[in-house]
Amino acid sequence: MIWLVTALTAAVALVFQYVVVGVPLVPWALLITLVIAALAHLAVRLLPPVDPNWQALPAESSAPIATYASSLGARLADAESDPHRFTSRIRPRLQTLALGRIRRHPGCGDIGLDDGRARELLGDDLHRLLTDPAATMPNPARFAEMLTRLEEL
Known part of the structure; x- marks a missing residue:
């Protein structure tokens, strides 16, 4: 899952830089994409997961x-x-x-x-x-x- 998030982030960053911004593919777009992918990988690995609260609310919750x-x-x-x-x-x-x-x-x-x-x-x-x-x-x-x-x- 971590690698999937990293790869998707890198792909989006590369496409955005090359197509929308117009950064030359070699070397700048690839270099910037590498930095963005590394940061995304660290963020996914180091940040704690968001724990959903699946516990149902009490039926008679008036207050x-x-x-x-x-x-x-x-x-x-x-x-x-x-x-x-x-x-x-x-x-x-x-x-x-x-x-x-x-x-x-x-x-x-x-x-x-x-x-x-x-x-x-x-x-x-x-x-x-x-x-x-x-x-x-x-x-x-x-x-x-x-x-x-x-x-x-």
């Missing part, structure tokens, strides 16, 4: 929080072994869930996670997990405890 909660469970196994997935997939969903729970409290309808009241409601460890860029996913037992506290808000 946006329910949608976030349903997709959260499927991401936990991946995030445990890959810190980048925790930062890019789990933490944003947890932040949305936490804000939804916090904003239900009287007088907290417009606060953010950086507010002191949010820190009080969440507790120091959960607040740090949601706001500290260096925080990593805790062990499953500790994480379940944090989620229980979030649910009780």
